[in-house]
Amino acid sequence: MTKGHTRNFIKSNYNSKPEVQVRELPPKINMLKDGVQILCPFCPVPHPILVGQDSACGTTMKVTAVQTIYPARTTKKHNLICIKCKKGGGEMVKFNQSYVHAVECAPDTKLITVPPKFSLAAQIVYQAPPWMKNRIAKIVGYPKEVREVTAEGKDTGKTLGYFFFKPEKSA
Ligand SMILES: [Zn+2]
Ligand SMILES: [Zn+2]
Numbered sequence: 001m002t003k004g005h006t007r008n009f010i011k012s013n014y015n016s017k018p019e020v021q022v023r024e025l026p027p028k029i030n031m032l033k034d035g036v037q038i039l040c041p042f043c044p045v046p047h048p049i050l051v052g053q054d055s056a057c058g059t060t061m062k063v064t065a066v067q068t069i070y071p072a073r074t075t076k077k078h079n080l081i082c083i084k085c086k087k088g089g090g091e092m093v094k095f096n097q098s099y100v101h102a103v104e105c106a107p108d109t110k111l112i113t114v115p116p117k118f119s120l121a122a123q124i125v126y127q128a129p130p131w132m133k134n135r136i137a138k139i140v141g142y143p144k145e146v147r148e149v150t151a152e153g154k155d156t157g158k159t160l161g162y163f164f165f166k167p168e169k170s171a
Contacts, residue, residue: 091103
């Protein structure tokens with residue numbers, strides 16, 4: 001069976017067609033002296049569109065973060081190893097030249113995309129006894145060590161610095 005056949009077969013199985021559909025186009029861009037204006041690509045007389053706000057013509061703009069994921073069959077096929085938990089298998093995403101599991105696999109280790117602000121205070125608190133650490137953590141965050149990891153995912157053993165880490169509130 002060809003690919004085309006498969007597609008047709010799946011399509012004919014949908015017996016309820018939605019009442020509305022969505023069309024997508026990149027917005028028109030209007031260069032201004034002090035920035036850019038994002039315009040509706042569908043209207044003959046273009047008008048500005050805003051994120052999350054419906055225009056009279058029904059057009060809205062969405063901003064999407066897009067990340068490539070490597071499904072389990074791909075990570076298995078290429079023997080990709082996660083740089084956080086050092087295990088293979090499962091869904092991964094790329095991190096520099098290495099790969100990391102798409103779902104949290106080692107909560108104590110965080111990969112940092114943008115270096116944090118290092119502080120000497122964080123270093124001092126990091127080396128402080130636990131009771132003091134915990135007390136300070138409640139106020140400014142938990143002191144964390146930042147280790148150097150090469151683009152290939154090797155831990156060089158070098159400490160780059162310390163910073164106060166405040167986890168984002170999760171339910
Ligand atoms: Zn419009
Ligand atoms: Zn992992």
